[in-house]
Amino acid sequence: MSSPPDIKALLDRNKSQIQTFSSKPLLSEAKAAGTIPPSVIVITCCDIRVDPVEFLHLKAASDAVILRNVGGRVGPLVNDIVALDVFIGMKEIMVVHHTDCGTTHYSDQMIREVVNARVPGSVGQDGTFGAIEDLEQSVRDDVDILKHSPLVRTELAEHTHGFIFDIESGLVKAVQTYSQDPALVQIRVLIEDMKR
């Protein structure tokens, strides 16, 4: 089995694709041509098995803005979302976590221990690294971050929805979020009380 390419090999690939590369328009040119920017942000995992172009059948680059990180966690992306909304004007957000995510195979404690073994005391007990114990819960929590962030425009927060992508069936299933279920709000309040 061949090894995945290193940076040098990737740069060689870049040089070889110059022949067929098609130039992209400047933002000013796209605007002048009346190109309509995307209105949906899709937040999902960087896992190679989780490609929104495939599972949402995106047909053009302008179909959606895709933000990917480990687990598709919203926390590290809030400022990016705000910048996109101010710059482009977004209308809806999809938070999509997925089955068998790598983040369900490790714990934040495991990462903290390794990092603290390298640099003692560098990460406190509250340091998190995107680990997920319960998929539906992680989707609810991440949607909740946007719904309660003072930085996120209320209208955009109200049009934020949570989903789970099943890597075996290919189906994207909606997750009921706190704002859609008063009973879940009660549970969240109880959990937060217990943490105090």
Ligand SMILES: [Zn+2]
């Ligand atoms: Zn994942």
